[in-house]
Amino acid sequence: MRSPAVTGILRRLASTKLTLLWMLLLAIGAALSYDNPADTSIWVLVVPMLLLAINLIAAIISNPRINRRGGLLVFHLGLLSIVVLAAIGRLSHMEGRVEIITGNAFSTQALSDVRSGPLHRGALDEVSFVQGPYTVEYRANMMRGLTHSYVAIPDGQGEWREAVVGDDRPLVLEGFRFYTTFNKGFAPILSWIGDNGQPIETGAVHMPSYPLFDFKQSNSWTPQGGEEIKFWLQLETGLTAEEAWVLDGRQASGTLVVNVGGKRTELLPGQSVRMPGGTLRYERLTTWMGYKLFYDPTLQWMFLTAFMTVAGLGAHFWRKLATEPLGLDKVQRNTSNNRPVQDSAPASRSVVV
């Protein structure tokens, strides 16, 4: 038994006038959040949602029209759960970007643009896969089509399994979702053999996204003990803008133009060039794929809850429509004959629309 004071407070908090007011506030917050403007605080959404949650909890406890009707109760509990799950999701989420060279394993060191909630506890270190080759289909006039990115994933028993990622098929590992993006391109693999006996340095220079920036496939790198080297990649990929085409790094070749201190040299894979401080060798041409990374542990729960919420609403309406007379059955018979209907008394039989 609740004391009259508590009951009074609950009823005030559960006021349907407040519900409408908080809904209006939420609508204003949603309108202000359009396109996620940088100058709009997240609180324009959080405050009305909190107020609505309080209003909902009070209504669920105190309003028999809600808590004694199964479907309506499920609906309101579902709405409350969605708000709670969305909050947990934002607090524990993580997102970022990563570019992975074909043949290389995913590494957390390569992550960029990382954003995460203060309660993020995802085990990204346990995520392991190796990037394989990929293809991207293009229609005429460079309209991007399907992406097929092949990855190899260790199964934990010494074997590897292959998966294809692309477009609306993310790679899901340890709850982290990897999405292919339009951002992908070529990368010459280079080795730097320094003159002063330091170990050979081998790495990849990521060229800008291809074919988006096919006109400026250039980058630069400064080796240890050497001068800044400017690179320009002349690619042969079979690209013709007017015709359908498939981007496939395995079918591409590239000549690397190296420029140090104004001296220009063209290199094919396997060729080297002497320059101040050491020797640069162009090992081979490969590709890189850019992924968007997303983690939210509440996703499945959010889906299930949302579905249950609507199911509750549907069940409530079904029951309501089946049991509350509309007064239409008698009218329908008259209306189907188009006779003027003066009598609008509710019929005794229920009508389901």
Place this chain on the structure above:
Amino acid sequence: MTELPWLYAGLTAYALATVVSLVGVGRLSAVTTGPALQSIDEGSRNNERLVLALMTAGVILLVITLADRWLRIGHGPFVNLFELLISQLFSLGLVYTVAYWRIPVLRTTAVVVLPLMWVLGIWVLALEPSDSVFPPTYHNPWLWAHVGFGKFFLAFSLIGTGLAGVILLRSRQYFQNLFRHLPDDAILDRLAWRFMLLALVFDSLMLIAGGVWAQDAWGRYWAWDALETSSFLNWLLLGASIHARTTYKVPIRVGAMLIISVFVFAFITYFGTPFYSEAAHKGVI
């Protein structure tokens, strides 16, 4: 554009249905009682059959339009405004035709509903019938669920709007005679709100299916882009309207205006977004 003749034929069928329904309601208003009523009765029944036949023909012709276009360009009507409008004309027509057939009291609402559909019809005629390119992220079954639920939402809102329109029209002296054979406003109001309840269920399902699709396609289930923001506001407006009506004694005419405002908001959400946003959904391609 082999589908264009089918489109014109379908729109013609809808146009004829509109004219016949207007004539039918006009004839009903002419006579109240007396010996002429019998012949008016018969004539109206024939009118209704003709409207139903024309709308059915319109729906079938639009199915052929969509199928022909689909076979020609290789994908469904999901991308540009031209094909989206044809698709909506088909789905709104289909749901309304079934309702018209099964619920006789709705038949008079054709004089409100069909002219509204003709807004889409005139619009589609004004557009360049260009082909579209299917984005790679659209190869997803949740797209079908999202679009399908959305079509039911809009169709049920349209039927509710038809009833709300009748309620508001006959509050004017000039139109009273046209709709006097219908049940009183309280019954039309209850029926209209039942369609809005169904609209709320399908609107909610549309948002859920859209979230699942967006998560798979773009790596986020919600991003406050133009369509998402507008459809959420639409859901709130519909929810608040139903909440207000079940909680308070909202006057019938105010309720009718609420229903119409929900439909107008939905219409702007569906078809107005391209005018104030570069991409309907962020990262759409």
